[in-house]
Amino acid sequence: MRKPVILITGAGGEIGHGLVTRLAASGASIITLDVAPLDASLAPLVAREFTGSITDQSLLERILAEFEVDRIFHLAALLSTRSEFTPVTAHHVNVEGTLNLLEFAQKQGESHGRSVVFIYPSSIAAYGMPDLKTKARAGRVREDDYAHPTTMYGCNKLYCELLGGYYARHYKQLSADAATRRVDFRCVRFPGLISALTLPSGGTSDYAPEMIHAAAKGEPYACFVRPDTTIPFMAMPDGVDALLALASAPRERLTRTAYNLGAFNPSAAEIRDMVLKAFPGATITYSVDEKRQSIVDSWPADVDDSAARADWGFKPAYDLSRAFETYLMPGIRQRYLSN
Ligand code: AKB
Numbered sequence: 088m089r090k091p092v093i094l095i096t097g098a099g100g101e102i103g104h105g106l107v108t109r110l111a112a113s114g115a116s117i118i119t120l121d122v123a124p125l126d127a128s129l130a131p132l133v134a135r136e137f138t139g140s141i142t143d144q145s146l147l148e149r150i151l152a153e154f155e156v157d158r159i160f161h162l163a164a165l166l167s168t169r170s171e172f173t174p175v176t177a178h179h180v181n182v183e184g185t186l187n188l189l190e191f192a193q194k195q196g197e198s199h200g201r202s203v204v205f206i207y208p209s210s211i212a213a214y215g216m217p218d219l220k221t222k223a224r225a226g227r228v229r230e231d232d233y234a235h236p237t238t239m240y241g242c243n244k245l246y247c248e249l250l251g252g253y254y255a256r257h258y259k260q261l262s263a264d265a266a267t268r269r270v271d272f273r274c275v276r277f278p279g280l281i282s283a284l285t286l287p288s289g290g291t292s293d294y295a296p297e298m299i300h301a302a303a304k305g306e307p308y309a310c311f312v313r314p315d316t317t318i319p320f321m322a323m324p325d326g327v328d329a330l331l332a333l334a335s336a337p338r339e340r341l342t343r344t345a346y347n348l349g350a351f352n353p354s355a356a357e358i359r360d361m362v363l364k365a366f367p368g369a370t371i372t373y374s375v376d377e378k379r380q381s382i383v384d385s386w387p388a389d390v391d392d393s394a395a396r397a398d399w400g401f402k403p404a405y406d407l408s409r410a411f412e413t414y415l416m417p418g419i420r421q422r423y424l425s426n
Contacts (some may be wrong), residue, residue: 195270
């Protein structure tokens with residue numbers, strides 16, 4: 088007898104930390120797949136941990152044979168900065184890995200006869216604003232506008248959104264068994280996420296969390312974007328809540344495949360001001376990396392998330408000051424005090 092479980096790929100990453108903890112607290116049975124072993128705080132929360140790659144077909148076959156997966160949170164990915172250094176590897180992991188997981192979901196659904204809910208975090212990197220003037224004029228960008236990414240990661244994310252829609256609606260549309268589509272694909276476009284518990288690596292929105300964590304550790308930080316740089320950000324608990332809310336939304340309420348999510352849109356200078364207020368002795372300077380700057384400049388300053396609010400009740404709990412005062416500062420202080 089196979090056991091019904093939730094599969095989380097990339098579970099040891101930033102989102103995975105919050106998600107595993109929340110799902111475990113709700114009593115869910117979780118299996119994970121990550122290239123690195125889970126850290127000691129997460130490992131006891133999961134029913135089985137697989138250490139390996141989403142590109143390893145035989146490992147996926149083994150998981151398929153042993154478990155009955157009815158929900159997948161596919162978090163594993165190489166982020167935007169890292170992907171620019173290794174674009175072919177990024178494509179391999181971000182696109183071919185996602186294709187493997189979509190096939191895995193379809194086969195799972197075929198074997199147990201139900202749809203598999205497939206939750207996919209896409210990103211504001213799926214956008215490509217042509218220039219700063221347009222970015223300033225565009226305001227709250229809608230999902231279908233400016234979808235011309237300039238990074239490998241953004242291209243990967245946008246394509247995988249489409250691929251998920253294909254599996255959900257058109258998979259094998261010319262074959263006789265077209266009626267057995269089993270992937271219930273649902274996707275959010277995340278802003279930059281900021282966690283009190285973990286630090287990101289390999290992203291381009293990393294300047295915000297890096298600035299905050301460096302100040303908490305008493306280390307100087309040189310911000311790699313200009314003070315006026317503005318993109319959307321979100322506190323990690325709202326990101327995790329959004330994934331869980333989308334996963335349990337009634338299918339018939341969903342009018343889109345990919346949903347924007349917004350929370351707050353501070354400039355780098357505003358984040359610096361908040362950090363200096365919390366850590367008055369912090370040293371935060373600017374040392375602009377023009378190449379990474381141009382990536383952040385290609386992402387919108389704000390997004391229109393009205394579809395997510397209307398369809399499945401998305402409502403972030405944290406604006407910028409609430410995120411700082413009630414989530415980031417207490418969590419970060421606690422983290423570095425106890426280290
Ligand atoms: C990155 O910077 O690559 C990510 C993202 C915005 O998706 N944080």
